[in-house]
Amino acid sequence: MDRIRVGFIGTGRISDLHAIEYRQNPNAEIVALCDANPSLAEARAQAWGLDNVTITDTYADLLAFESVDLVDILLPHHLHADAALAAFAAGKAVSLQKPMTLTLEDADRLIDAARAAKVPFRVFENFIFYPPIVKAKQLVDEGAIGAPITIRLKSNSGSRKTAWTVPDAARAWRQGPGKAGGGPSVFDDGHHKFAIAWHFMGQAEKVHAWIGETEMPDGSFRDSPAMISFRFPGNRYGNFEVVHSPDLTVLTEQYAQDDRVEITGTEGVVMVNRGHGQLADVAPVALLRDGQLTEFRDLETGWVTSFVHCARHYIDALRTGAPARLSGEEARDVLRFALAAEESARVGQAVDV
Template identity: 30%
Template sequence: MTVNVGLIGCGGISNPHVRGYLEIPDKAKVTAVADVVEANARARAEQVGGAQIFSDYRELIATAGVDAVDICLPHHLHADAIIAAAEAGKHILCEKPLCISTEEADKITKVVQDTGVTLMCAHNQLFMPPVAKARELIQSGALGKVYELRTTDSFFNRGLHADMGWRGSLETAGGGELIDTGYHPTYLLLHLATAEPVEVVAMTSRHRLTMEGEDSAQVLVRFADGSVGNIVTSWAYIPSSNTEKFSVVGEHGTLWSDGRTLYHRTIDGQLTTVEFPEVNTIKAEVADFISCITEGRRPLNTEVEGVHVLKVILGAYASVREKRVISLADL
């Protein structure tokens, strides 16, 4: 079975998505593209060797005969595109964030449940090999009770242009850096945690970039089992060289990774180091999406996990506004 995919949004992030589909031509093919900027749509259509071109994604969904859609739109447009695709019975891969409000999240949850389509959140860093191994170790009880976790994602962002484009606007981005790049360490933290998040407190900063939202954030998350997570993320700086991608501290030991190598040290000091081959995580994510459709398998992160991630971030923003700890049950 070859899955016909409609690409909705043909900007920069769609390029690695398309390269992922080109790696699996016997399993999937981008047969239609949609973008309000005709040049972007034509570029992606040429990249895939020819595809139907639409200026309106609703027309693509209604007439292109695709089995699934890959949504690579600006944040504020995700919810409407997800709902339209689900109502038409199309499976969905959606770039992060899932959406930008709890109201949108409720609508998405209902339409996916009602239609039975597969929705996969494009959480590509879950496909880093050390992440899968770390989760396996944690869930096996190798660390015992988990006490604390930390995830990071920071880099020096020079800015798309003076006002950061749509990413610089709270209305179109839904926030600042935290709901954009900061989404990665948030879903990674929740993937490694041993319980659901229940409380959030945060501080955000605008150190350097010209934008309405924050360019940096630090978030503390309390989980239902008492463990605490720490998210550090920024567009303002290159992190110090000793900054790990993720680390977990538990009753029987610790583990940490730079994203390529996983280190596991037991409480008595025994260290195990495993190096993994480098993986293109977006290509892996795309391939897994297609496999989930053809095999009827649940994605690693569906709308369920996507809503948890969104609520942590919205809780962080509420914490900054209200200068207090936020209970996620209140969102």
């Protein structure tokens, strides 16, 4: 593929961040948009300055366009499997937003179908492309903290005063497991935190979760506070905490949330101090070792950068034929991790991943 022609299936809230790299990268071009609500797709086309874009309200129509090489699937979770299978059958390369599916059985169907159709397939997991996470991984891989022993992850949501508007419809399908597969904090957003844990430590073998519930001012529910702990092979452990602080100022232009990660090794500690948003002017990455604090401030930050790099990675992979992340198998591992946390909370005991 030379210049990759992209079609979006779903032009909801998150599509704005997907469009950024496709619009600025000379090796890609958005040629078609599909949304069940075509006036939303029209509005996106206008906002993104796309003059020659075809708009449909049915993804079968978009998949029939020869002019589309790659489809970016940005649908509610319960629609991921069918849309991806249809795209493979149409011979398109696919980038599918996380989580790949609601069940491991469907995940297997996707992996098999992509392989049988011989089409490129990856699951979009932007957090492992977020420059502070990339820097932290580089430090860990270089041995800056010795051998990693534990990882702590924290999702901290707060005041929405400067956050973007999330349409009611985008909140509605996330309420209840039927369409979303699990709660908005632990399963949906949690996918990113399980992916980070997996990225640094490998696959966990056992998970225990307490998942609470909080009613939000708009009447929706969050699966928060939550406390999830996991054990990795080799006497290594981790945890993931979710907490909503209603009056905590989060500096953000997207979701009112920030994330923190801390990895402790035999010789030091590496910390990622800002994720989604920002709580204050802290160094995005810091290293503690040998009695010294080293701050890494000269890094690209802002949640948008994770989308830009994640999209660029796939454009480059499609052009060079290199493997892209997350592969179907990698995404299945992360899904298995997230599903195990949901199951543990349900059954009230630790479960195998």
